[in-house]
Amino acid sequence: MDLRLLFAIWCGKLTVRLSRAMGGGGSTVPGRVALAIDPLVIRKLAYQCRRGAILVTGTNGKTTTSKMVSDILRRARYRVVHNRSGANLIYGVAAAFVQAANVFGRIRADYALVEVDEGTVRKVVDQLPLKAVLVTNFFRDQLDRFGELDHTVQLVSEGLSRAPYDALIALNADDPLVAGLGPGRPQRILYYGIEDSHYASPISEQSREIKPCQACGATLKYDSFFYAHLGRYRCPSCGQTRPTPTVSVQQVALRGVEGSDMILRTDTGDFKVNITFPGLYNVYNALAAAAVTHGLGIPDHTVATGLAKSAGSFGRMEVIRVDGKRVLLALVKNPAGIDAVIRTVLEDRRARHMVIAINDKFADGTDISWLWDGDFERLSASDHPPESVITSGIRAADMAVRLKYSGYPARRITIKNSLDDALQEGLARIDHGETLYFLPTYTAMLEVREIIRRRGYTRHFWRV
Amino acid sequence: MAGGLAVRIAHLYPDLMNLYGDRGNVIAIYRRCQWHGLAPELLRITLDEKVDFRDFDILFVGGGQDKEQKQICMDFTKVKGAALSDAVEDGVVLLAICGGYQLLGKYYRTGTGEEIPGIGLLDAWTEAGRKRLIGNVVISSDLVRVGSDHTVVGFENHSGKTFLGKGLRPLGRVLLGFGNNGEDGMEGAVYRNCIGTYLHGSLLPKNPALTDYLIGASLRRRYGEAQLKPLDDTIESIAHEAAIHRARQPVGR
Numbered sequence: 001m002d003l004r005l006l007f008a009i010w011c012g013k014l015t016v017r018l019s020r021a022m023g024g025g026g027s028t029v030p031g032r033v034a035l036a037i038d039p040l041v042i043r044k045l046a047y048q049c050r051r052g053a054i055l056v057t058g059t060n061g062k063t064t065t066s067k068m069v070s071d072i073l074r075r076a077r078y079r080v081v082h083n084r085s086g087a088n089l090i091y092g093v094a095a096a097f098v099q100a101a102n103v104f105g106r107i108r109a110d111y112a113l114v115e116v117d118e119g120t121v122r123k124v125v126d127q128l129p130l131k132a133v134l135v136t137n138f139f140r141d142q143l144d145r146f147g148e149l150d151h152t153v154q155l156v157s158e159g160l161s162r163a164p165y166d167a168l169i170a171l172n173a174d175d176p177l178v179a180g181l182g183p184g185r186p187q188r189i190l191y192y193g194i195e196d197s198h199y200a201s202p203i204s205e206q207s208r209e210i211k212p213c214q215a216c217g218a219t220l221k222y223d224s225f226f227y228a229h230l231g232r233y234r235c236p237s238c239g240q241t242r243p244t245p246t247v248s249v250q251q252v253a254l255r256g257v258e259g260s261d262m263i264l265r266t267d268t269g270d271f272k273v274n275i276t277f278p279g280l281y282n283v284y285n286a287l288a289a290a291a292v293t294h295g296l297g298i299p300d301h302t303v304a305t306g307l308a309k310s311a312g313s314f315g316r317m318e319v320i321r322v323d324g325k326r327v328l329l330a331l332v333k334n335p336a337g338i339d340a341v342i343r344t345v346l347e348d349r350r351a352r353h354m355v356i357a358i359n360d361k362f363a364d365g366t367d368i369s370w371l372w373d374g375d376f377e378r379l380s381a382s383d384h385p386p387e388s389v390i391t392s393g394i395r396a397a398d399m400a401v402r403l404k405y406s407g408y409p410a411r412r413i414t415i416k417n418s419l420d421d422a423l424q425e426g427l428a429r430i431d432h433g434e435t436l437y438f439l440p441t442y443t444a445m446l447e448v449r450e451i452i453r454r455r456g457y458t459r460h461f462w463r464v
Numbered sequence: 465m466a467g468g469l470a471v472r473i474a475h476l477y478p479d480l481m482n483l484y485g486d487r488g489n490v491i492a493i494y495r496r497c498q499w500h501g502l503a504p505e506l507l508r509i510t511l512d513e514k515v516d517f518r519d520f521d522i523l524f525v526g527g528g529q530d531k532e533q534k535q536i537c538m539d540f541t542k543v544k545g546a547a548l549s550d551a552v553e554d555g556v557v558l559l560a561i562c563g564g565y566q567l568l569g570k571y572y573r574t575g576t577g578e579e580i581p582g583i584g585l586l587d588a589w590t591e592a593g594r595k596r597l598i599g600n601v602v603i604s605s606d607l608v609r610v611g612s613d614h615t616v617v618g619f620e621n622h623s624g625k626t627f628l629g630k631g632l633r634p635l636g637r638v639l640l641g642f643g644n645n646g647e648d649g650m651e652g653a654v655y656r657n658c659i660g661t662y663l664h665g666s667l668l669p670k671n672p673a674l675t676d677y678l679i680g681a682s683l684r685r686r687y688g689e690a691q692l693k694p695l696d697d698t699i700e701s702i703a704h705e706a707a708i709h710r711a712r713q714p715v716g717r
């Protein structure tokens with residue numbers, strides 16, 4: 001009987017109850033409490049998971065990808081412990097295990113599914129019985145917190161070096177920064193990528209995305225781009241090329257907000273997959289989830305049905321029904337993410353009105369300069385730009401300026417700092433059956449979720 | 465905008481120095497030129513390109529990551545430095561932010577005491593600091609005095625501390641934030657039509673008076689005069705005021 005562990009779990013669980021009773025969704029405090037009492041709480045609980053742990057990291061798509069992995073594993077009748085709600089710092093991980101454990105300190109699960117940001121990989125890698133690591137992509141994200149991109153890649157690389165030799169490492173072949181982590185490692189490396197070039201563009205929208213070769217530092221040459229710096233690349237200097245993916249998307253058809261259809265290929269064959277998540281970047285998320293679960297031996301048909309049943313997870317991109325209207329909430333937190341959302345909005349030719357809510361609290365990143373790296377020019381120069389945009393949040397005016405300088409008509413921009421006002425005004429502008437596109441940063445998303453919840457349109461997010 | 469006066473803008477190293485939304489500054493210059501009825505032309509210039517910068521009207525260089533900063537440092541000192549100095553002496557407008565600003569000085573002294581040479585266009589030098597200076601900044605600058613308002617707003621994020629030689633004017637005095645070094649209350653530097661500063665955010669979009677100052681200076685150099693009619697800057701003014709308000713509050717909350 002490990003009394004320290006039990007005490008940590010009890011106090012953690014008590015904190016969860018307290019914070020819920022006080023109306024917060026606070027998903028890291030229980031973890032802080034438990035870790036303070038027993039620093040080994042993650043290790044002690046994770047090692048009880050019968051089949052081991054899967055670690056998901058990268059800049060964008062962690063939460064959605066993890067949700068998909070979890071749904072596939074559950075389809076395969078495995079029990080999964082998963083840290084959700086985007087609380088993917090070490091405290092969030094500890095909180096998830098504490099909540100999953102019973103009062104006797106036991107966890108009945110097959111897999112621990114742990115999503116962490118790049119900076120946390122090293123801190124958890126030794127505490128998990130690792131079976132697989134999945135790396136999604138690397139983008140610049142909240143520089144004031146993580147430091148520079150090279151440093152971020154380095155942090156993950158060091159984490160991977162400490163993964164057990166029999167672990168699987170699934171890497172995005174289309175992202176040169178991720179694929180560059182592969183060569184020279186003793187572990188089994190599985191690359192995934194998109195082979196269908198239908199949605200590729202011959203040149204990047206912005207030259208800013210081109211990355212240096214990870215092997216020699218020369219500027220990479222691209223044959224085509226999927227989005228940002230993801231694409232088909234090669235190094236003119238040392239000859240490094242994009243690795244041939246084992247799990248790939250052979251064909252894809254985007255159906256706007258409805259989702260996407262695709263044909264996946266693994267070394268066991270081709271199969272059709274339909275997902276309900278919109279946009280090309282969710283195709284990447286589904287592909288990544290398919291790659292790691294395939295690598296763990298899940299049959300293709302289970303992967304397909306698991307992905308088909310998966311639905312939007314908290315706030316990343318979800319549709320909430322409000323009095324016969326729909327609000328599509330899409331979290332935005334960095335240029336690549338916002339570019340992907342802009343593409344999705346434009347894919348829906350019926351999209352007429354938008355709200356963009358920018359906060360600059362710690363969890364959002366206090367520096368909002370990244371708005372200027374977002375491709376709002378694509379939105380404004382489209383042949384069907386939105387009829388109106390409401391900007392909201394603490395930095396509503398900055399967002400309005402950004403839109404104006406992207407070429408969007410100033411008279412169609414409304415500034416409403418209050419998220420409540422912005423939501424009401426946005427809903428008033430759309431008709432029944434229409435969708436309001438609502439793009440909040442992290443804390444703005446929490447706020448707007450709370451506003452919607454108070455009106456009874458959705459459940460508490462920790463129960464989703 | 466056929467018929468308008470041409471304004472040639474050069475964005476240096478857009479592929480390498482693009483941290484912190486620096487392209488917002490170029491977008492701001494370009495758009496406001498259009499709105500003023502001018503005919504802006506934007507060229508991107510990268511490593512190894514030898515250019516006579518006197519052919520341009522406005523030059524911009526931003527900040528980069530360490531790795532890129534080193535590449536640019538080489539290119540600055542070996543390839544472009546002299547041409548840049550010539551252009552600034554000739555009155556060309558140059559805006560340099562953060563890493564770009566540091567490279568215009570005499571040197572950057574690293575934590576280990578190593579001195580990385582800059583091009584010495586500005587009588588200034590930078591020393592590695594232990595603490596990162598991060599947050600919203602408000603300065604007062606005579607360059608943008610419009611009536612009683614003379615504030616410039618931005619966001620800083622640097623660990624290098626820059627000091628100015630005796631004869632060099634700062635861009636402004638710090639009202640809120642750290643500025644060049646967090647010690648002497650000065651922010652940025654102005655030499656002829658060259659401005660170096662730590663402020664991004666992006667800097668120019670929220671400071672339309674500064675943008676117009678730069679465009680005006682470039683027009684005076686090439687065409688001898690500049691008459692910029694005031695534009696409708698309602699949204700920019702709201703953002704400017706909001707940034708001042710935000711700078712008074714604690715960071716991150």
Ligand SMILES: [Zn+2]
Nearest residue numbers: 213216235238
């Ligand atoms: Zn190479």
